[in-house]
Amino acid sequence: GVAAGSASADAAEVTWRLTSSFPKSLDLLYGGAELFARQVGAITGGRFRIDVFPPGDIVPGLGALDAVGAGTVEACQTELDYYYGKDPAFALPTAFPFGMNAREQTAYALAGGLDATNALLADYGAIAYPAGNTGAQMGGFFRREIRSAGDLAGLKIRAGGLAGRVLQKLGAVPAQTPRGEIVAALGAGTLDAVTWVGPYDDARIDEGGKLQKVAPYYYYPGWWRGGSMVHVVFNKAKHDALKEEFKAALRTAALSTHAQVLASYDAANPGALKKLVIGGAELRAFPQDLLEAAYKASGEVYKEISDANPRFKSMLDAAIAFRADQYLWWQVSEYTFDNFMIRQRARG
Amino acid sequence: GVAAGSASADAAEVTWRLTSSFPKSLDLLYGGAELFARQVGAITGGRFRIDVFPPGDIVPGLGALDAVGAGTVEACQTELDYYYGKDPAFALPTAFPFGMNAREQTAYALAGGLDATNALLADYGAIAYPAGNTGAQMGGFFRREIRSAGDLAGLKIRAGGLAGRVLQKLGAVPAQTPRGEIVAALGAGTLDAVTWVGPYDDARIDEGGKLQKVAPYYYYPGWWRGGSMVHVVFNKAKHDALKEEFKAALRTAALSTHAQVLASYDAANPGALKKLVIGGAELRAFPQDLLEAAYKASGEVYKEISDANPRFKSMLDAAIAFRADQYLWWQVSEYTFDNFMIRQRARG
Numbered sequence: 001g002v003a004a005g006s007a008s009a010d011a012a013e014v015t016w017r018l019t020s021s022f023p024k025s026l027d028l029l030y031g032g033a034e035l036f037a038r039q040v041g042a043i044t045g046g047r048f049r050i051d052v053f054p055p056g057d058i059v060p061g062l063g064a065l066d067a068v069g070a071g072t073v074e075a076c077q078t079e080l081d082y083y084y085g086k087d088p089a090f091a092l093p094t095a096f097p098f099g100m101n102a103r104e105q106t107a108y109a110l111a112g113g114l115d116a117t118n119a120l121l122a123d124y125g126a127i128a129y130p131a132g133n134t135g136a137q138m139g140g141f142f143r144r145e146i147r148s149a150g151d152l153a154g155l156k157i158r159a160g161g162l163a164g165r166v167l168q169k170l171g172a173v174p175a176q177t178p179r180g181e182i183v184a185a186l187g188a189g190t191l192d193a194v195t196w197v198g199p200y201d202d203a204r205i206d207e208g209g210k211l212q213k214v215a216p217y218y219y220y221p222g223w224w225r226g227g228s229m230v231h232v233v234f235n236k237a238k239h240d241a242l243k244e245e246f247k248a249a250l251r252t253a254a255l256s257t258h259a260q261v262l263a264s265y266d267a268a269n270p271g272a273l274k275k276l277v278i279g280g281a282e283l284r285a286f287p288q289d290l291l292e293a294a295y296k297a298s299g300e301v302y303k304e305i306s307d308a309n310p311r312f313k314s315m316l317d318a319a320i321a322f323r324a325d326q327y328l329w330w331q332v333s334e335y336t337f338d339n340f341m342i343r344q345r346a347r348g
Numbered sequence: 349g350v351a352a353g354s355a356s357a358d359a360a361e362v363t364w365r366l367t368s369s370f371p372k373s374l375d376l377l378y379g380g381a382e383l384f385a386r387q388v389g390a391i392t393g394g395r396f397r398i399d400v401f402p403p404g405d406i407v408p409g410l411g412a413l414d415a416v417g418a419g420t421v422e423a424c425q426t427e428l429d430y431y432y433g434k435d436p437a438f439a440l441p442t443a444f445p446f447g448m449n450a451r452e453q454t455a456y457a458l459a460g461g462l463d464a465t466n467a468l469l470a471d472y473g474a475i476a477y478p479a480g481n482t483g484a485q486m487g488g489f490f491r492r493e494i495r496s497a498g499d500l501a502g503l504k505i506r507a508g509g510l511a512g513r514v515l516q517k518l519g520a521v522p523a524q525t526p527r528g529e530i531v532a533a534l535g536a537g538t539l540d541a542v543t544w545v546g547p548y549d550d551a552r553i554d555e556g557g558k559l560q561k562v563a564p565y566y567y568y569p570g571w572w573r574g575g576s577m578v579h580v581v582f583n584k585a586k587h588d589a590l591k592e593e594f595k596a597a598l599r600t601a602a603l604s605t606h607a608q609v610l611a612s613y614d615a616a617n618p619g620a621l622k623k624l625v626i627g628g629a630e631l632r633a634f635p636q637d638l639l640e641a642a643y644k645a646s647g648e649v650y651k652e653i654s655d656a657n658p659r660f661k662s663m664l665d666a667a668i669a670f671r672a673d674q675y676l677w678w679q680v681s682e683y684t685f686d687n688f689m690i691r692q693r694a695r696g
Binding site: 039042043044045046098101102103104106107108109110111135136137138139198199220221222223226243244245248249251252253254255256258259260262263264266267269270271273274283285291295323324325326327328329330331332333334335336337338339340341342344345346 | 387390391392393394446449450451452454455456457458459483484485486487546547568569570571574591592593596597599600601602603604606607608610611612614615617618619621622631633639643671672673674675676677678679680681682683684685686687688689690692693694
């Protein structure tokens with residue numbers, strides 16, 4: 001391991017560096033990396049120490065996987081879809097348009113999806129475990145109301161990866177606006193809409209509440225992310241060289257973190273949603289014809305990529321087959337329970 | 349710790365016995381206890397060993413909490429609502445009629461619900477962590493169709509705890525039929541309906557498929573269990589005397605198990621549901637007026653218990669306030685995402 005240069009590192013048999021792709025401002029995600037490291041330290045009595053670094057301290061956020069593969073750092077916490085440019089298959093373990101909800105994603109990962117992810121990551125010298133989820137994301141803030149799929153034509157929307165490709169098919173223009181410039185770009189009209197995460201993180205893009213002033217229409221659902229899975233990723237050779245109890249510590253701490261990060265989003269989102277609405281955000285459901293057009297466009301994008309990329313095709317086909325079975329069951333008890341509870345709540 | 353009498357126990361600094369309340373036939377639940385113990389062993393390099401015992405080997409399933417409190421065993425895996433007879437407040441951490449779904453339950457536990465649970469358990473010399481969930485349960489198998497709330501009058505239904513009290517208010521007669529006698533009792537008409545778990549466990553009540561022959565109407569949702577949380581419970585004095593890294597191992601392994609058990613149910617339920625339907629089970633939604641009558645009756649039961657039991661009242665009120673906020677958010681992105689996916693699936 002890399003020496004951390006700290007006195008308390010002396011107790012450690014192994015000290016690793018973990019670079020997060022998430023800025024500290026995404027505190028539930030970044031906090032998940034700290035929680036993961038804290039648990040590994042605690043369950044090993046301090047013998048396995050992991051130091052967590054924000055993006056930029058060692059490598060940029062999007063450079064995390066390369067740094068892990070090269071052994072510059074031993075570990076990172078990231079969204080695998082950030083590496084969509086290397087291979088579109090990297091999008092799939094994080095989320096894909098009209099994919100699965102967070103619970104279904106976890107079930108899929110542990111029923112075989114993670115093995116496929118790690119077969120892909122092995123080519124990059126890495127191995128991963130699930131370590132969090134944001135839950136279903138929001139559709140983001142729009143300057144104008146969207147009354148049908150046609151209203152997307154020409155709109156500049158901050159979105160990337162598979163979602164960006166689908167939006168492009170619908171006539172929108174995907175943009176990559178840095179977080180700090182979002183409000184100004186929306187105000188100036190150089191950006192028409194921004195997709196971000198969900199209420200908790202969305203409410204923190206601009207603490208002053210200007211975001212929902214310049215782009216008041218707050219759309220749902222975020223059909224490109226029914227859930228968004230986070231992973232911790234390790235250099236595979238260094239992982240494999242660990243003694244068994246340290247390997248077990250990584251896996252167990254990752255899955256424990258996985259449960260806790262989603263729980264922290266679930267607990268934080270309701271209050272943030274209220275705050276946004278009080279601050280002027282107007283909740284709007286995406287029109288049904290837009291969802292249907294996006295579903296159809298997603299299928300076209302999947303076919304285009306699958307035709308050129310057998311691994312993407314095999315990973316996607318397996319995920320879609322699992323999804324079909326999941327919703328067969330979900331529509332029975334889970335969905336009807338939630339349906340009744342939502343209606344009772346509305347009646348007060 | 350108690351010596352386990354096995355040669356490999358020699359490597360252990362601490363050996364504990366964990367008694368499960370679940371028979372091995374509920375293999376995803378019982379397997380959760382084994383998974384928990386395996387993880388504690390693995391992350392401590394074998395220094396903390398936990399031996400798992402099925403109900404009856406040391407104490408009966410429903411004697412698990414008493415055995416832990418008395419120190420007969422150090423640990424158990426159980427549903428806290430099994431101790432409803434000691435205090436109705438024990439029902440709340442597991443599930444309550446029209447409570448929360450599995451994800452909301454986890455969010456609530458980690459946002460404060462677990463602290464309230466452990467304040468209750470401290471009076472019984474115990475401390476607990478979440479260690480699994482079955483997801484939303486089914487309403488069970490009925491011999492005859494239920495067309496309205498009135499059809500419950502006089503029906504003998506296998507159900508207990510809070511659900512049993514609510515069903516009683518609706519005119520039904522709760523029964524405690526042992527698993528092995530369910531099919532015969534339904535066949536003889538000494539039982540009219542049986543609530544059990546969800547498709548995976550329900551399909552295993554009678555592997556020969558007789559259950560859905562004698563009671564073919566398979567109802568949903570299981571409004572008394574939007575999720576059903578499992579806990580691992582430890583003798584508090586023995587827990588508190590552990591060194592810090594072993595305490596951390598218990599907590600981290602429990603939360604890792606929590607994620608994995610729910611994932612295993614989610615993965616297993618769709619196939620089991622198909623098998624039940626192919627075998628003759630006819631899916632039926634509970635009529636809306638029954639759900640509304642049950643919701644109203646639940647409120648009456650809650651008021652009766654709360655009037656006599658301040659702890660039940662404070663635990664329930666906090667859970668209900670959290671539930672209201674959860675569904676405020678859930679109805680937005682989570683629910684509309686699932687709604688669209690379910691409708692798309694039905695269209696093929």
